[in-house]
Amino acid sequence: MVDQCAQSGEDNRSPGIPAVRWDERPEGPVLVLLDQRRLPAEEVEVVCVDAPALVDAIRTLAVRGAPLLGIAGAYGVALAAARGFDVDEAAAALEGARPTAVNVAVGVRRALTAYRAAFAAGGEQRQAAEAAFAAARALHREDAGASARMAQHGLALLDELLPGSGYRVLTHCNTGALVSGGEGTAFAVVLEAHRAGRLRRLWVDETRPLLQGARLTAYEAAGNGMAYTLLTDNAAGSLFAAGEVDAVLIGADRIAADGSVANKVGSYPLAVLARYHHVPFVVVAPMTTVDPDTPDGASIEVEQRSGHEVTEITTPRVPVAGAGGGIPVAPLGTQAYNPAFDVTPPELVTAIVTEEGVVSPVTAEALAVLCDRSRQVTI
Structure with missing residues (x-):
C-alpha cells in the first residue's frame, strides 16, 4: 500500500472537476482531489490511497477550505476503514492536520462515530466501513445544501443592507x-x-x-x-x-x-x-x-506555517531554487512571521x-x- 498521494496524470481537463470525489478502483477505493496547488495553470488530480496521504494533501494545501476539509476528513476515515488501516490512528492524524479549521474535526468525528456505532451494533468490518462512508457522503450532500441556503440568505441580507x-x-x-x-x-x-x-x-x-x-x-x-x-x-x-x-x-x-x-x-x-x-x-x-x-477568539489556536511561504514565491510550472521549493524574494536566513489566520472580534x-x-x-x-x-x- 502506497503511503503517499500519487499524481494521476489527468491534467488539462475541462473545467468543473470536483474538488473531492470518492472513486472505487480494482485495487480498492481512493479519494481523488483537485490539486489546488496547481491552479490556475493546470487542472490536475491527486489520488490519495490512505490517511497519511490525505494528511499531507491537507497540510500542503492540495485540498483546503473549512467546509471541504470537513468532507475530506470524513472521507479519510472511511478510506482507512475500507482499506483495513487503523481507523483511530487515521482519525487522530486527520483531526490534527489543520488545527484552526474546526470542520476537519467535525467531519472526522462524524464518520468515526458512525464507524464505531456499526461495530457496537454487531456489525463486522465491512459494515462499519460502509457506515463511515455513508456518513461522509451524507456530510458532503448536506454541505451542498447548506451552500445553496447560505447563498439565498446572503443575497437577501445584501438586498436589505x-x-x-x-x-x-x-x-x-x-x-x-x-x-x-x-x-x-x-x-x-x-x-x-x-x-x-x-x-x-x-x-x-x-x-x-x-x-x-x-x-x-x-x-x-x-x-x-x-x-x-x-x-x-x-x-x-x-x-x-x-x-x-x-x-x-x-x-x-x-x-x-x-x-x-x-x-x-x-x-x-x-x-x-x-x-x-x-x-x-x-x-x-x-x-x-x-x-x-x-x-x-483568544481560545482559537492559530496555525503557524513555514516561513518559506513568505520568503519565497512558488508559482506553478516555474523552476524553483529556494530552500522551501520556491523562488527566493528575501535574503537567505530571513526570519518570517507567517500565521495562516487572524481573528476578528x-x-x-x-x-x-x-x-x-x-x-x-x-x-x-x-x-x-x-x-x-x-x-x-x-x-
Missing part, C-alpha cells in the same frame, strides 16, 4: 466551489448576486502569501463570467477610501461561541477598514464552522450568514440560539 443598487463586493482568500460540497460560502453569495444581475464588481484580494485569491478566486470568478478585479492586499485601504466597496464578504475557518471569527490572515485588517468606512463586513459559513466549545462583524439564518448583531446569545435551532433541525 444595500437597497436599490448593484453591489461592489470585496472578498478575501477563496470561498467558492473549491472549498465546499456545493458552490461555496461567501463566493456562493456573490455568485447568487451575479446570477440575479446585481453584482457590479467583485474585488479580489490576492491573499498573500499563497495567493489563494489571485490563483483560485479569480479562477472561479472568470469561470462564472463575473466582472472582477484583482488587487494586492495592501491596496484595499485605497479602495475603501475611494468609496469603491459596498460590502466585504469573507468565509471562516472557526467561529467561537462569542462570535469571534478566525479566517485567512488579512481578514481582520479588512474588518477594521470596513468599520472605519461604514461598510458592512459579512461572514458566510456553515454551522459546522461554529464551535460552541471555543469560548472566544464580533463587534467588527456586521452579520454571520449560515444555512440556518443570519445573526446580526453578532453576540454570544444570538449565536447560541442559532446553534440550538440547528441542533433541533438536525435531530
Whole structure:
C-alpha cells in the first residue's frame, strides 16, 4: 500500500472537476482531489490511497477550505476503514492536520462515530466501513445544501443592507466551489448576486502569501463570467477610501461561541477598514464552522506555517531554487512571521450568514440560539 498521494496524470481537463470525489478502483477505493496547488495553470488530480496521504494533501494545501476539509476528513476515515488501516490512528492524524479549521474535526468525528456505532451494533468490518462512508457522503450532500441556503440568505441580507443598487463586493482568500460540497460560502453569495444581475464588481484580494485569491478566486470568478478585479492586499485601504466597496464578504475557518471569527490572515485588517468606512463586513459559513466549545477568539489556536511561504514565491510550472521549493524574494536566513489566520472580534462583524439564518448583531446569545435551532433541525 502506497503511503503517499500519487499524481494521476489527468491534467488539462475541462473545467468543473470536483474538488473531492470518492472513486472505487480494482485495487480498492481512493479519494481523488483537485490539486489546488496547481491552479490556475493546470487542472490536475491527486489520488490519495490512505490517511497519511490525505494528511499531507491537507497540510500542503492540495485540498483546503473549512467546509471541504470537513468532507475530506470524513472521507479519510472511511478510506482507512475500507482499506483495513487503523481507523483511530487515521482519525487522530486527520483531526490534527489543520488545527484552526474546526470542520476537519467535525467531519472526522462524524464518520468515526458512525464507524464505531456499526461495530457496537454487531456489525463486522465491512459494515462499519460502509457506515463511515455513508456518513461522509451524507456530510458532503448536506454541505451542498447548506451552500445553496447560505447563498439565498446572503443575497437577501445584501438586498436589505444595500437597497436599490448593484453591489461592489470585496472578498478575501477563496470561498467558492473549491472549498465546499456545493458552490461555496461567501463566493456562493456573490455568485447568487451575479446570477440575479446585481453584482457590479467583485474585488479580489490576492491573499498573500499563497495567493489563494489571485490563483483560485479569480479562477472561479472568470469561470462564472463575473466582472472582477484583482488587487494586492495592501491596496484595499485605497479602495475603501475611494468609496469603491459596498460590502466585504469573507468565509471562516472557526467561529467561537462569542462570535469571534478566525479566517485567512488579512481578514481582520479588512474588518477594521470596513468599520472605519461604514461598510458592512459579512461572514458566510456553515454551522459546522461554529464551535460552541471555543469560548472566544483568544481560545482559537492559530496555525503557524513555514516561513518559506513568505520568503519565497512558488508559482506553478516555474523552476524553483529556494530552500522551501520556491523562488527566493528575501535574503537567505530571513526570519518570517507567517500565521495562516487572524481573528476578528464580533463587534467588527456586521452579520454571520449560515444555512440556518443570519445573526446580526453578532453576540454570544444570538449565536447560541442559532446553534440550538440547528441542533433541533438536525435531530
